Amino acid sequence: MRLGPDITRIAALLGDPARANMLSALMSGEALTAGELAREAGVTAQTASSHLAQLEAGGLLTRRIQGRHNYFTLAGRDVAEAMEHLALLADRAGHMRTRPGPRDPALRRARVCYDHLAGDAGVAMLDALISQGRIADHEGALALTDAGRAFARDFGVCLETTGRRPLCKACLDWSVRRSHLAGVLGAGLLARIYELGWARRLDGTRIVAFSAPGLRAFEQTFGPVPAASGA
Amino acid sequence: MRLGPDITRIAALLGDPARANMLSALMSGEALTAGELAREAGVTAQTASSHLAQLEAGGLLTRRIQGRHNYFTLAGRDVAEAMEHLALLADRAGHMRTRPGPRDPALRRARVCYDHLAGDAGVAMLDALISQGRIADHEGALALTDAGRAFARDFGVCLETTGRRPLCKACLDWSVRRSHLAGVLGAGLLARIYELGWARRLDGTRIVAFSAPGLRAFEQTFGPVPAASGA
DNA sequence: GCCACGCTTCGGTCCTGGTCGAAGCATGGG
DNA sequence: CCCATGCTTCGACCAGGACCGAAGCGTGGC
Numbered sequence: 001m002r003l004g005p006d007i008t009r010i011a012a013l014l015g016d017p018a019r020a021n022m023l024s025a026l027m028s029g030e031a032l033t034a035g036e037l038a039r040e041a042g043v044t045a046q047t048a049s050s051h052l053a054q055l056e057a058g059g060l061l062t063r064r065i066q067g068r069h070n071y072f073t074l075a076g077r078d079v080a081e082a083m084e085h086l087a088l089l090a091d092r093a094g095h096m097r098t099r100p101g102p103r104d105p106a107l108r109r110a111r112v113c114y115d116h117l118a119g120d121a122g123v124a125m126l127d128a129l130i131s132q133g134r135i136a137d138h139e140g141a142l143a144l145t146d147a148g149r150a151f152a153r154d155f156g157v158c159l160e161t162t163g164r165r166p167l168c169k170a171c172l173d174w175s176v177r178r179s180h181l182a183g184v185l186g187a188g189l190l191a192r193i194y195e196l197g198w199a200r201r202l203d204g205t206r207i208v209a210f211s212a213p214g215l216r217a218f219e220q221t222f223g224p225v226p227a228a229s230g231a
Numbered sequence: 232m233r234l235g236p237d238i239t240r241i242a243a244l245l246g247d248p249a250r251a252n253m254l255s256a257l258m259s260g261e262a263l264t265a266g267e268l269a270r271e272a273g274v275t276a277q278t279a280s281s282h283l284a285q286l287e288a289g290g291l292l293t294r295r296i297q298g299r300h301n302y303f304t305l306a307g308r309d310v311a312e313a314m315e316h317l318a319l320l321a322d323r324a325g326h327m328r329t330r331p332g333p334r335d336p337a338l339r340r341a342r343v344c345y346d347h348l349a350g351d352a353g354v355a356m357l358d359a360l361i362s363q364g365r366i367a368d369h370e371g372a373l374a375l376t377d378a379g380r381a382f383a384r385d386f387g388v389c390l391e392t393t394g395r396r397p398l399c400k401a402c403l404d405w406s407v408r409r410s411h412l413a414g415v416l417g418a419g420l421l422a423r424i425y426e427l428g429w430a431r432r433l434d435g436t437r438i439v440a441f442s443a444p445g446l447r448a449f450e451q452t453f454g455p456v457p458a459a460s461g462a
Numbered sequence: 463g464c465c466a467c468g469c470t471t472c473g474g475t476c477c478t479g480g481t482c483g484a485a486g487c488a489t490g491g492g
Numbered sequence: 493c494c495c496a497t498g499c500t501t502c503g504a505c506c507a508g509g510a511c512c513g514a515a516g517c518g519t520g521g522c
Contacts, residue, residue: 003338003436005321005405007314008251015243016510024235034469047511049470059324068468068519082320083238085313090236092309093290097237107234138374139398139414143367167370174236183370205234247480265499278481280500299489299498 013058014086018043019051022072023060027080028206029115031064031071040204080114081171088174108175109225110208112201115187117208118173121218121225122180125189126170128222129181135168142168144185156195157188193218244289245317249274250282253303254291258311259437260346262295262302271435311345312402319405339406340456341439343432346418348439349404352449352456353411356420357401359453360412366399373399375416387426388419424449 014020018041025032025040032040038048052072055061060079064071074080110121117125129135134148144152144159144167152159159167169183181189190208193199198214201207210218219225245251249272256263256271263271269279283303286292291310295302305311341352348356360366365379375383375390375398383390390398400414412420421439424430429445432438441449450456 003335004255004327005318006326007255007317007321008246008248009326010317010321010324011242011244011251012246013242015239015246017239018510020239020242024238043510044512045469046471046513050510053470058326059320070469078316078320078323082313082316085309085316086238086241087236089290089309089313090238090241093241095237095240095289097235104234136369136374138372141369141372141374141397141399143369143372143374166372168372207234249480266497274480275482276499277483277501281480284500301499 009058010060010082013055013060014083016051017041018047019055022048022051022055023074023079023083024206025204026061026072026074027083027114028112028201029074029080031073034070034072037072074114077114077165084113084118084171084174088172088177091174092177106202106207106209107205110199110210111206112190112208113171113173113180113182113206115190116171116180116182117186117190117193118171118180119175119208120227121208121210123173123176123178124225125218125222126179126181131223135181142170142181142183144168148185152185152188155189156192157185159184159188240289241291241313244286244291245314247282248272249278250286253279253282253286254305254310254314255437256435257292257303257305258314258345259343259432260305262304265301265303268303305345308345308396315344315402315405319403319408322405323408337433337438337440338436341430341441342437343421343439344402344404344411344413344437346421347402347411347413348417348421348424349402349411350406350439351458352439352441354404354407354409355456356449356453357410357412362454366412373401373412373414375399379416383416383419386420387423388416390415390419 014023021041022037025037034048034052035045037052038045041048041051043051052061052063056063060075061072062075108119110117110119112118113122116122126135129148130137134145134151136143136145149159166183168181168185170179171182171186173180180186196214196217197211198218199208199210202209215225245254252272253268256268265279265283266276268283269276272279272282274282283292283294287294291306292303293306339350341348341350343349344353347353357366360379361368365376365382367374367376380390397414399412399416401410402413402417404411411417427445427448428442429449430439430441433440446456
């Protein structure tokens, strides 16, 4: 059985703390410079440069040079999905980065999963959309209903299904271990949540922080967000 | 951003060739002994023992002791899914284990993805089920239709949806880069394909080998399987 | 044209971790 | 009871790779 693609190369890239921290920082979806990533990973610029070259060669990162800055982004949603999947396994095995700190609950409550909402809020949102009859759950397969299409339009989400990306997709949440909503609709809803000022992303983290009125509006639309998901 | 689960531990486990080979061997879904896995990975029993202990501690493997044999299986479908996801990234980046050998095309043609059919045959099967109106594809979300339910019953697949496992699930195929069918139905169909004698799994590999009449029967039910998927 | 800045390359150090030989410990058969 | 088998533990070896200091090389500002 020495066939098929070589998982080792990719996994080894993800297996180093410095590189994993860089990639985690990019899970927010935004582009960061080499220097910012070096600081994020807690290493010098030289070391970071080496890591970034490896990640780029491995197809996990995309580099765009602008002036004297090198901007990096994840090479695609695939990368983010694979990392989330690994996070699920890690969480189940109880592998935490550190002793859970004060900001960890915030991460579990609402965070960005590359381009859509995850955590308690993300799971609650999908639950609401299903119970409201806006998304149909055919034994784990999600489909947008006519009512859901109307809701998306009213909410201001553009559903142009450009490319082959599915409209609705279930994405397994590592903190709640249930599905939240990904796909075009998931990304569009989060974008609108930002635009409406309901929430903003905390700089340098994946945490999505709701304002007090924003949370009220969110819960009015999608129902209450349960408080505790941590064990 | 030093929050959330520690991906590093899991990824580092997958990042070693010996461990990755062991896990790959277990992707067939069957249980293997420590000695078999050692041979599979090309290392001595001592080294294998160390690796297996790490994989077990990391929650990727389950050990069952029977007499003086230690049988190992993947800890769950999650593990297989995560590995497939990494394989997708690796394949896109062109990371092959070796120069593609003579058996590599067979692997791309039909292989087992833990418990369901993947490769050209797997993708063709899902395509057929959709075009036959047995599975509905709502922009990437798969749902079994009434016709599909009847077909499954006639084909001899039991659809008891025990646990929370979805009936139909799209699983991205690393070799074809399109979806094949996972979920309860996907696993059930492969089981029936074995039972009907259409195909069998080659020992020690993930290759699913169709017999000549078996392939004819398969193609009569699901339409022709395209020959080439390799680049 | 000079310097500051961002990043990369080079060279060297250090250490984690994979590896095997040998010994230890169970299980099962004769 | 003794031996073969399957696996684990211990100890030591060695290499790959992470890391940083220093130097090199572009870009942009003055």
